[in-house]
Amino acid sequence: MLKAVLFDMDGVLFDSMPNHAYAWSHAMTDFGLKMEPEEVYMNEGRTGHGTINILSNRYWGRNATDEEVQKIYDAKSALFNTLPEPQPMPGAMELLNKVRAQGMMRVIVTGSATHALLDRVNAAYPDIFLPELMVTAFDVKHGKPNPEPYLMGLKKANIQADEAIVVENAPLGVQAAHAAGIFTIAVNTGPLKDEVLKEAGADIVLPSMQYLADHWEEIVSIDNVQCIMYN
Secondary structure, eight states: OOOEEEEOSBTTTBOOHHHHHHHHHHHGGGGTOOOOHHHHHHTTTSOHHHHHHHHHHHHTSSOOOHHHHHHHHHHHHHHHTTSOOOOBOTTHHHHHHHHHHTTOEEEEEOOOOOTTHHHHHHHHSTTTOOGGGEEOGGGOSSOTTSSHHHHHHHHHHTOOGGGEEEEEOSHHHHHHHHHTTOEEEEEOOSSSOHHHHHHHTOSEEESOHHHHHHTHHHHTOHHHHHHHHTO
Protein backbone atom coordinates (compact mmCIF):
# COMPACT_ATOMS: atom_id res chain seq x y z
CA MET A 1 0.00 0.00 0.00
CA LEU A 2 1.37 3.37 -1.02
CA LYS A 3 1.94 5.70 1.92
CA ALA A 4 4.04 8.56 0.49
CA VAL A 5 5.18 10.34 -2.63
CA LEU A 6 8.71 11.73 -2.62
CA PHE A 7 9.14 14.80 -4.83
CA ASP A 8 12.25 16.38 -6.22
CA MET A 9 11.91 20.16 -6.21
CA ASP A 10 13.62 21.95 -9.13
CA GLY A 11 12.05 20.89 -12.40
CA VAL A 12 9.25 19.04 -10.58
CA LEU A 13 7.58 21.46 -8.17
CA PHE A 14 9.11 24.62 -9.63
CA ASP A 15 9.95 25.56 -13.22
CA SER A 16 13.35 26.69 -11.98
CA MET A 17 15.84 24.71 -14.05
CA PRO A 18 16.20 27.33 -16.84
CA ASN A 19 17.31 29.80 -14.14
CA HIS A 20 19.74 27.30 -12.63
CA ALA A 21 21.17 26.50 -16.06
CA TYR A 22 21.69 30.20 -16.79
CA ALA A 23 23.21 30.94 -13.39
CA TRP A 24 25.63 28.00 -13.37
CA SER A 25 26.76 28.47 -16.97
CA HIS A 26 27.32 32.23 -16.64
CA ALA A 27 28.74 32.41 -13.12
CA MET A 28 31.40 29.80 -13.85
CA THR A 29 33.10 31.94 -16.50
CA ASP A 30 34.28 34.40 -13.83
CA PHE A 31 36.41 31.61 -12.36
CA GLY A 32 37.85 30.28 -15.61
CA LEU A 33 35.38 27.39 -15.64
CA LYS A 34 32.91 26.44 -18.36
CA MET A 35 29.60 24.66 -17.96
CA GLU A 36 27.16 24.28 -20.82
CA PRO A 37 23.44 24.60 -19.95
CA GLU A 38 22.75 20.97 -20.92
CA GLU A 39 25.44 19.83 -18.48
CA VAL A 40 23.54 21.62 -15.72
CA TYR A 41 20.51 19.45 -16.45
CA MET A 42 22.67 16.33 -16.49
CA ASN A 43 24.10 17.23 -13.07
CA GLU A 44 20.86 18.46 -11.53
CA GLY A 45 20.46 17.09 -8.03
CA ARG A 46 24.16 16.92 -7.31
CA THR A 47 25.29 19.08 -4.40
CA GLY A 48 26.85 22.43 -5.29
CA HIS A 49 30.14 21.21 -3.84
CA GLY A 50 30.08 18.13 -6.08
CA THR A 51 29.18 20.11 -9.20
CA ILE A 52 31.96 22.61 -8.61
CA ASN A 53 34.51 19.85 -8.09
CA ILE A 54 33.61 18.26 -11.42
CA LEU A 55 34.53 21.54 -13.10
CA SER A 56 37.57 22.29 -10.94
CA ASN A 57 39.03 18.88 -11.70
CA ARG A 58 38.36 19.33 -15.40
CA TYR A 59 39.93 22.78 -15.66
CA TRP A 60 42.27 23.00 -12.65
CA GLY A 61 43.21 19.37 -12.24
CA ARG A 62 42.20 19.32 -8.55
CA ASN A 63 39.33 19.65 -6.12
CA ALA A 64 38.33 23.17 -5.19
CA THR A 65 39.13 24.28 -1.68
CA ASP A 66 36.24 24.89 0.71
CA GLU A 67 36.86 28.63 0.34
CA GLU A 68 36.73 28.38 -3.45
CA VAL A 69 33.58 26.29 -3.35
CA GLN A 70 31.86 28.83 -1.13
CA LYS A 71 32.96 31.73 -3.33
CA ILE A 72 31.80 30.05 -6.53
CA TYR A 73 28.50 28.88 -5.06
CA ASP A 74 27.83 32.35 -3.65
CA ALA A 75 28.42 33.84 -7.11
CA LYS A 76 26.06 31.34 -8.71
CA SER A 77 23.41 31.97 -6.03
CA ALA A 78 23.73 35.75 -6.38
CA LEU A 79 23.16 35.53 -10.13
CA PHE A 80 20.27 33.11 -9.66
CA ASN A 81 18.60 35.55 -7.26
CA THR A 82 18.65 38.32 -9.90
CA LEU A 83 16.52 36.23 -12.26
CA PRO A 84 12.69 36.20 -12.31
CA GLU A 85 11.14 34.16 -9.50
CA PRO A 86 10.58 30.57 -10.70
CA GLN A 87 6.91 29.70 -10.97
CA PRO A 88 5.24 26.55 -9.68
CA MET A 89 5.33 23.82 -12.31
CA PRO A 90 2.01 23.53 -14.17
CA GLY A 91 0.10 20.55 -12.85
CA ALA A 92 2.08 20.28 -9.62
CA MET A 93 -0.57 21.75 -7.31
CA GLU A 94 -3.27 19.61 -8.88
CA LEU A 95 -1.15 16.51 -8.34
CA LEU A 96 -0.30 17.42 -4.75
CA ASN A 97 -3.96 17.92 -3.93
CA LYS A 98 -4.73 14.46 -5.31
CA VAL A 99 -1.92 12.91 -3.26
CA ARG A 100 -3.14 14.66 -0.12
CA ALA A 101 -6.74 13.62 -0.78
CA GLN A 102 -5.56 10.01 -0.96
CA GLY A 103 -4.03 10.38 2.51
CA MET A 104 -0.44 9.94 1.36
CA MET A 105 2.49 11.85 2.84
CA ARG A 106 4.26 14.42 0.69
CA VAL A 107 8.06 14.43 1.05
CA ILE A 108 10.51 16.81 -0.62
CA VAL A 109 13.95 15.43 -1.50
CA THR A 110 16.19 18.14 -2.94
CA GLY A 111 19.89 18.86 -3.25
CA SER A 112 19.23 22.49 -2.42
CA ALA A 113 21.14 24.14 0.41
CA THR A 114 18.91 27.21 0.66
CA HIS A 115 17.84 28.13 4.20
CA ALA A 116 14.71 29.92 2.93
CA LEU A 117 13.51 26.77 1.16
CA LEU A 118 10.57 26.10 3.48
CA ASP A 119 9.25 29.65 3.11
CA ARG A 120 9.43 29.38 -0.67
CA VAL A 121 7.66 26.01 -0.72
CA ASN A 122 4.94 27.14 1.71
CA ALA A 123 4.29 30.28 -0.32
CA ALA A 124 3.69 28.26 -3.49
CA TYR A 125 2.11 25.20 -1.89
CA PRO A 126 0.46 26.24 1.40
CA ASP A 127 -0.33 23.47 3.88
CA ILE A 128 1.08 20.77 1.59
CA PHE A 129 4.52 20.03 3.07
CA LEU A 130 5.74 19.62 6.63
CA PRO A 131 9.27 20.74 7.62
CA GLU A 132 10.00 17.34 9.16
CA LEU A 133 9.27 15.71 5.79
CA MET A 134 11.87 17.63 3.80
CA VAL A 135 15.34 16.37 2.86
CA THR A 136 17.87 18.98 1.77
CA ALA A 137 21.64 19.12 1.31
CA PHE A 138 21.89 19.84 5.04
CA ASP A 139 20.50 16.38 5.88
CA VAL A 140 22.91 14.16 3.95
CA LYS A 141 26.61 13.58 3.41
CA HIS A 142 26.21 12.32 -0.14
CA GLY A 143 23.98 13.96 -2.73
CA LYS A 144 22.30 12.40 -5.74
CA PRO A 145 23.05 10.03 -7.53
CA ASN A 146 23.90 8.43 -4.19
CA PRO A 147 20.69 6.90 -2.78
CA GLU A 148 21.22 8.57 0.62
CA PRO A 149 18.79 11.49 0.00
CA TYR A 150 15.93 9.15 -0.86
CA LEU A 151 16.81 6.70 1.87
CA MET A 152 16.69 9.67 4.25
CA GLY A 153 13.27 10.57 2.83
CA LEU A 154 12.04 7.06 3.62
CA LYS A 155 13.51 7.30 7.11
CA LYS A 156 11.83 10.63 7.84
CA ALA A 157 8.49 9.26 6.63
CA ASN A 158 9.08 6.01 8.56
CA ILE A 159 8.20 3.85 5.57
CA GLN A 160 9.74 1.17 3.38
CA ALA A 161 10.79 1.58 -0.25
CA ASP A 162 7.82 -0.42 -1.56
CA GLU A 163 5.43 1.96 0.21
CA ALA A 164 6.56 5.01 -1.78
CA ILE A 165 6.77 6.52 -5.24
CA VAL A 166 9.34 9.08 -6.40
CA VAL A 167 8.63 11.88 -8.87
CA GLU A 168 11.87 13.10 -10.47
CA ASN A 169 12.99 14.95 -13.57
CA ALA A 170 16.78 14.57 -13.50
CA PRO A 171 19.01 11.61 -14.42
CA LEU A 172 20.97 11.77 -11.16
CA GLY A 173 17.80 11.94 -9.13
CA VAL A 174 16.35 8.99 -11.00
CA GLN A 175 19.55 7.03 -10.34
CA ALA A 176 19.35 7.86 -6.64
CA ALA A 177 15.70 6.84 -6.34
CA HIS A 178 16.26 3.65 -8.33
CA ALA A 179 19.25 2.74 -6.18
CA ALA A 180 17.08 3.27 -3.09
CA GLY A 181 14.68 0.69 -4.48
CA ILE A 182 11.74 3.08 -4.96
CA PHE A 183 9.33 3.03 -7.90
CA THR A 184 10.35 6.09 -9.92
CA ILE A 185 8.29 8.27 -12.24
CA ALA A 186 10.36 10.64 -14.38
CA VAL A 187 8.69 13.76 -15.75
CA ASN A 188 10.73 15.11 -18.63
CA THR A 189 10.39 18.85 -18.01
CA GLY A 190 13.80 19.74 -19.50
CA PRO A 191 15.73 19.40 -22.78
CA LEU A 192 17.06 15.88 -22.25
CA LYS A 193 15.84 12.93 -24.31
CA ASP A 194 13.51 10.40 -22.69
CA GLU A 195 16.15 7.71 -23.23
CA VAL A 196 18.50 9.47 -20.78
CA LEU A 197 15.92 9.14 -18.01
CA LYS A 198 15.06 5.57 -18.96
CA GLU A 199 18.73 4.58 -18.90
CA ALA A 200 19.05 6.19 -15.46
CA GLY A 201 16.47 3.72 -14.16
CA ALA A 202 13.07 5.42 -14.44
CA ASP A 203 10.14 2.99 -14.29
CA ILE A 204 7.96 5.41 -16.27
CA VAL A 205 8.88 8.53 -18.29
CA LEU A 206 6.10 11.10 -18.78
CA PRO A 207 6.09 14.38 -20.72
CA SER A 208 5.03 16.77 -17.96
CA MET A 209 3.74 17.24 -14.44
CA GLN A 210 0.36 18.15 -15.92
CA TYR A 211 0.21 14.80 -17.68
CA LEU A 212 1.06 13.04 -14.43
CA ALA A 213 -1.65 14.98 -12.59
CA ASP A 214 -4.24 14.21 -15.27
CA HIS A 215 -3.48 10.47 -15.23
CA TRP A 216 -2.41 10.03 -11.58
CA GLU A 217 -5.09 7.58 -10.47
CA GLU A 218 -4.50 5.35 -13.47
CA ILE A 219 -0.70 5.44 -13.20
CA VAL A 220 -0.47 4.60 -9.50
CA SER A 221 -3.15 1.93 -9.43
CA ILE A 222 -1.84 -1.15 -7.67
CA ASP A 223 -2.21 -3.37 -10.73
CA ASN A 224 -0.38 -0.89 -12.97
CA VAL A 225 2.54 -0.34 -10.59
CA GLN A 226 3.00 -4.04 -9.98
CA CYS A 227 2.84 -4.79 -13.70
CA ILE A 228 5.61 -2.25 -14.44
CA MET A 229 7.77 -3.33 -11.51
CA TYR A 230 7.70 -7.04 -12.29
CA ASN A 231 7.91 -6.92 -16.07
